[in-house]
Amino acid sequence: MKKIIQYFTFTVLIFSMHNSYSAIPIDERSALINFYNSTNGKYWKDNSGWLDSIGTECGWVGIECKNDHISRIDLHNNQLNGTIPNTIGQLSNIEYLDLSQNQLTGAIPDTVGNLTNLTTLSLYINQLSGKIPESIGKLNNLNILGLFSNQLSGDLPASLGNLSNLSWLYISYNQLTGIVPSELLNLKKLNAVLLRNNCLTSDNSKIVELLNIDEQWQTTQGQGNNCSAVYDEKNQTLAIQDVAVGNQHYQVILKSSNQNFNIFTLTSIKELVTQQYSQPSQYDQVNASLYIPRVQYSNRYYAALFSNLGNFVLRLEQTIPVP
Numbered sequence: 107m108k109k110i111i112q113y114f115t116f117t118v119l120i121f122s123m124h125n126s127y128s129a130i131p132i133d134e135r136s137a138l139i140n141f142y143n144s145t146n147g148k149y150w151k152d153n154s155g156w157l158d159s160i161g162t163e164c165g166w167v168g169i170e171c172k173n174d175h176i177s178r179i180d181l182h183n184n185q186l187n188g189t190i191p192n193t194i195g196q197l198s199n200i201e202y203l204d205l206s207q208n209q210l211t212g213a214i215p216d217t218v219g220n221l222t223n224l225t226t227l228s229l230y231i232n233q234l235s236g237k238i239p240e241s242i243g244k245l246n247n248l249n250i251l252g253l254f255s256n257q258l259s260g261d262l263p264a265s266l267g268n269l270s271n272l273s274w275l276y277i278s279y280n281q282l283t284g285i286v287p288s289e290l291l292n293l294k295k296l297n298a299v300l301l302r303n304n305c306l307t308s309d310n311s312k313i314v315e316l317l318n319i320d321e322q323w324q325t326t327q328g329q330g331n332n333c334s335a336v337y338d339e340k341n342q343t344l345a346i347q348d349v350a351v352g353n354q355h356y357q358v359i360l361k362s363s364n365q366n367f368n369i370f371t372l373t374s375i376k377e378l379v380t381q382q383y384s385q386p387s388q389y390d391q392v393n394a395s396l397y398i399p400r401v402q403y404s405n406r407y408y409a410a411l412f413s414n415l416g417n418f419v420l421r422l423e424q425t426i427p428v429p
Contacts, residue, residue: 129161134176137196138163145188145210152184175199182228183207190234195220204228206252211235214258219244228252230276235259238277243268250274254300257281261340262306267292278302283402284338285345286313305336305402307345334387335410337403344370346398348378348386355386360420372418396420400428 129135139157147153155166164171170178176197186208195217203224210232218227219241227248234256242251243265251272258280266275267289275296282304290299291312301317308314335346342362349356355378360370387398394414401410407428412420 130163130171130174130176133196134199135160135163137191137193138166138169138176140191140193144191145186145208147186150181150184150186172199172201178202180204181208186210189213190215190218190229192217194218197221199223201247202226205232207231209233213237214239214242214253216241218242222246224248225271226250229256231255233257237261238263238266238282240265242266245269246271248272250276252276253280255279259283261285261338262287262290262301264289266290269293271295273297275299275301278304280304282306283336285341285343286310286317288313290316307336307347334385335398335401337401339403342367343373344401346387349389349396350386351389351391363419368422369415370412370420370422372420395423401425 141147142153142156147156150156152167155162158166163169163176168179168181168184169176170180172178177200179197179200180202182204183206186205188210189212190205190210192215194215198220200221201223203221204226206228207230210229211234213236214229214234216239218239221227222244224245225247227242227245228250230252231254234253235258237260238253238258240263243263246268248269249271251269251274254276255278258277259282261284262277262282264287266272267287270292272293273295275290275293275298278300279302282301284306286301286306286308288310290296296316299317308317334348335344337344344360344362346358346360349358357374357376357378358372359374361373363369363371385399387396389396396412396414398410398412401408408425409428410422410426411424413423415421
């Protein structure tokens with residue numbers, strides 16, 4: 107009998123060793139539970155194993171571990187609905203995070219900057235909004251950054267230029283505005299960059315050359331971007347993609363010269379080989395006025411009329427909201 111009991115105990119021990127995992131740190135388990143609750147885990151397409159007892163976390167659907175830490179989360183296309191909690195930053199050993207093709211809303215938390223072991227961050231095809239956090243520039247091991255098809259707004263953070271290992275940068279189809287930061291030129295390993303269908307611009311020839319890796323960048327700077335001019339609040343500049351002066355077309359950048367943001371001076375002008383917009387901005391030489399059919403300012407669109415005060419100093423005369 108004693109030998110039978112010993113054999114049974116040994117068998118159960120071996121069985122349990124093959125069907126359980128070492129417990130991950132309690133703060134990582136807590137972060138997973140917070141994430142589950144914040145994204146309505148009860149209604150996910152597949153939530154197998156989630157919220158089971160301590161020591162089972164590495165067997166939860168979408169979770170992989172390495173050295174008793176969470177190393178991978180892949181929950182793409184799993185009907186996640188809600189926000190990404192700040193506690194995601196507690197998963198500091200994670201190397202792969204894919205939450206794409208869900209219904210996530212709200213901002214990307216600043217604490218994503220704690221995930222310095224990440225090589226892939228995929229949050230595309232969601233409804234994320236707000237600015238891309240500056241802290242994302244701390245992810246020095248990042249190889250792939252996919253944020254396209256969301257509702258992200260504001261400037262592209264200059265800190266993206268710190269991602270020295272980045273090969274793929276996909277941020278198209280958002281509501282980003284302003285001038286593409288020159289820091290992107292630091293990304294020497296970049297093989298693919300998609301920024302199309304935002305309201306971004308640049309008069310830096312090297313940046314334009316970089317963006318032309320995307321063959322559709324040139325064609326989508328016009329109608330595809332849905333903005334003929336962009337006001338950059340940070341630099342107080344107004345970038346106009348296509349200004350028609352008679353039969354000639356120009357790319358123009360103006361800078362606000364006072365705190366009222368209604369007086370602008372010409373800082374850059376570049377002649378375009380071809381017309382960029384089906385409805386370009388129009389400079390009326392007879393009346394010395396500039397009409398812009400669609401200016402993006404603070405995520406809203408306006409038609410704007412400027413008068414020329416001389417030496418191409420422009421005064422904003424009228425703005426009209428447009429769809």
